[in-house]
Amino acid sequence: MLNEYLPILLFIGVASVIGVAPVLLGMVLGPHKPDVYKNSPYECGFEAFEDARMKFDVRYYLVAILFILFDLEIAFLFPWAIMLKGDTIGAAGFWAMMLFLSVLVIGFIYEWKKGALEWE
Amino acid sequence: MIIDAWVTELLLPFLGDYAAWAGTFIDLMIKIVAIVLPLMLCVAYLTYAERRVIGAIQLRIGPNRVGAKGLLQPIADALKLLLKEVIIPAEGNRFLFVIAPAISLLAALIAWSVIPFSPEVVLADINAGLLFVLAATSLGVYGVIIAGWASNSKYAFIGCLRSAAQIVSYEIAMGFALVTVLMASGSLNLSAIVNAQAGATFLSWFWLPLLPMFVVYFISGVAETNRAPFDVAEGESEIVAGFHVEYGGMAFAIFFLAEYANMILISALTTLLFLGGWLPPFDFAPFNWVPGAVWFIFKICFLLFCFLWFRATFPRYRYDQIMHLGWKIFIPLTIIWLIVVGLWMRTPLWLW
Numbered sequence: 001m002l003n004e005y006l007p008i009l010l011f012i013g014v015a016s017v018i019g020v021a022p023v024l025l026g027m028v029l030g031p032h033k034p035d036v037y038k039n040s041p042y043e044c045g046f047e048a049f050e051d052a053r054m055k056f057d058v059r060y061y062l063v064a065i066l067f068i069l070f071d072l073e074i075a076f077l078f079p080w081a082i083m084l085k086g087d088t089i090g091a092a093g094f095w096a097m098m099l100f101l102s103v104l105v106i107g108f109i110y111e112w113k114k115g116a117l118e119w120e
Numbered sequence: 121m122i123i124d125a126w127v128t129e130l131l132l133p134f135l136g137d138y139a140a141w142a143g144t145f146i147d148l149m150i151k152i153v154a155i156v157l158p159l160m161l162c163v164a165y166l167t168y169a170e171r172r173v174i175g176a177i178q179l180r181i182g183p184n185r186v187g188a189k190g191l192l193q194p195i196a197d198a199l200k201l202l203l204k205e206v207i208i209p210a211e212g213n214r215f216l217f218v219i220a221p222a223i224s225l226l227a228a229l230i231a232w233s234v235i236p237f238s239p240e241v242v243l244a245d246i247n248a249g250l251l252f253v254l255a256a257t258s259l260g261v262y263g264v265i266i267a268g269w270a271s272n273s274k275y276a277f278i279g280c281l282r283s284a285a286q287i288v289s290y291e292i293a294m295g296f297a298l299v300t301v302l303m304a305s306g307s308l309n310l311s312a313i314v315n316a317q318a319g320a321t322f323l324s325w326f327w328l329p330l331l332p333m334f335v336v337y338f339i340s341g342v343a344e345t346n347r348a349p350f351d352v353a354e355g356e357s358e359i360v361a362g363f364h365v366e367y368g369g370m371a372f373a374i375f376f377l378a379e380y381a382n383m384i385l386i387s388a389l390t391t392l393l394f395l396g397g398w399l400p401p402f403d404f405a406p407f408n409w410v411p412g413a414v415w416f417i418f419k420i421c422f423l424l425f426c427f428l429w430f431r432a433t434f435p436r437y438r439y440d441q442i443m444h445l446g447w448k449i450f451i452p453l454t455i456i457w458l459i460v461v462g463l464w465m466r467t468p469l470w471l472w
Contacts, residue, residue: 004244004245004246005244005246006144006148006244007148007151007152007233007243007244008230008233008234008243008244008246008252010145010148010149010152011152011229011230011232011233011243011244012226012230014149014152014153014156015156015225015226015229015230016222016226018156018160018225018229019219019221019222019223019224019225019226019374020218020219020222022202022370022373022374023206023218023221023222023370023371023374025202025370026201026202026203026204026206026369026370026371026373027206027370029202029203030202030203030204030205030206030369030370031205032205033205034207036210038207039207039208039209039210040209040210041209041210041211041212041271041272041273041274041276041366042209042273042275042360042365042366051211051272053269053272053277054274054277056277056278056281057281059285060281060284060285063285063288063289063443064284064285064288067288067289067291067292070292070295070451071258071288071291071292071295074254074292074295074296074298074299077296077299077458078251078299078302078308081299081300081302081303082302082306082307082308083306084303084306084462084465085303085304085305085306085465086306087466091466094462094466097462098459098462101455101458101459105455108451108452108455112448117443117444117447117448118440119439119440119443119444120440
């Protein structure tokens with residue numbers, strides 16, 4: 001069982017090397033002449049007014065929270081979807097998930113009506 | 121497996137009991153390199169293909185100077201980027217700044233470990249293949265977020281917020297589309313999903329019963345990779361280049377590679393899930409004389425051409441339009457089609 005996952009572990013190792021090694025190689029091979037203006041964050045020729053880690057729109061949080069909800073819902077749907085073919089779980093299994101989905105759809109309609117999905 | 125036994129025998133006098141481990145390790149490494157190396161070459165030549173195809177669509181020639189017909193252009197680009205300075209902005213987080221592109225590339229590459237190229241030709245034939253793919257592709261958003269935050273630049277920060285919100289929004293629609301594929305195939309294993317689509321003609325592939333999901337999945341894939349027409353994150357006229365504005369030299373090249381590797385991955389997944397993977401369009405001669413891997417690559421190339429075609433054809437969406445499309449059109453559509461497929465499968469009319 002775990003043997004099947006060994007290639008994936010090795011693949012992650014190889015992929016990390018491919019990601020990091022060229023950057024390090026570029027740092028070695030490329031020139032290195034830093035100065036204040038080159039290293040300052042890009043801001044249309046101005047000097048940066050303040051730190052860039054500033055306040056941002058709360059809607060990005062909202063999108064992230066909704067994403068977690070829906071992604072979890074998808075994770076719940078996976079095992080059900082696999083068992084659906086061949087009618088292993090029967091009508092009861094099917095309608096139980098429909099009930100669960102309808103609860104989520106009501107939530108979705110609520111957030112829609114509340115304007116959580118509006119970007120003006 | 122032959123290499124495995126051969127290496128084990130060769131190392132037996134030196135390593136004793138560990139020879140079998142070393143044999144497996146070297147065997148796996150050879151297989152991994154045999155996947156990754158051609159993939160990176162494909163990525164490099166996809167950038168060339170993009171410039172040529174868009175050039176042709178816009179009645180230009182495109183790159184044609186370096187090597188015969190410009191074929192060495194990607195290599196020249198890579199060399200040039202390799203010799204450029206990697207600038208790490210002041211007050212940025214150095215460590216996160218360097219690993220962000222690596223995370224992007226990692227997310228684009230690791231899913232390839234479970235992709236079957238033809239029957240039995242797959243590195244890791246795990247039974248939770250699609251779950252792994254879903255998890256691996258979700259990692260991509262971390263690269264974007266970390267890059268934007270570590271740069272300490274306002275453009276990068278705004279770009280990363282927009283990109284991340286867009287990527288996660290479309291991921292939901294993609295997830296629901298995957299669920300419908302699971303319902304139709306009854307397995308998480310990608311080889312089993314392709315085998316479930318086997319039939320006499322291309323009508324037995326899942327694109328037909330899941331047609332809306334096929335369209336939603338591919339368009340979401342375009343949005344996931346931040347490609348035109350959904351590339352507001354790097355809208356040149358507003359926030360210059362989005363989350364990777366501060367990156368230069370090889371660090372930028374890695375982001376570039378990750379974007380194109382993601383395009384190939386999305387095309388490969390669409391092919392496996394909806395277009396029958398390695399299956400020929402008609403299961404009789406001469407179509408089934410062609411090896412399965414050739415059909416697989418042919419289908420991927422067609423979808424990649426669609427990526428380039430979209431970029432040359434469609435004007436860029438506005439950000440609120442992108443979010444509207446993702447949340448208010450794709451998600452309701454996928455939920456409805458999920459229920460439709462569920463009901464459909466309970467009737468004798470389900471033929472797949």
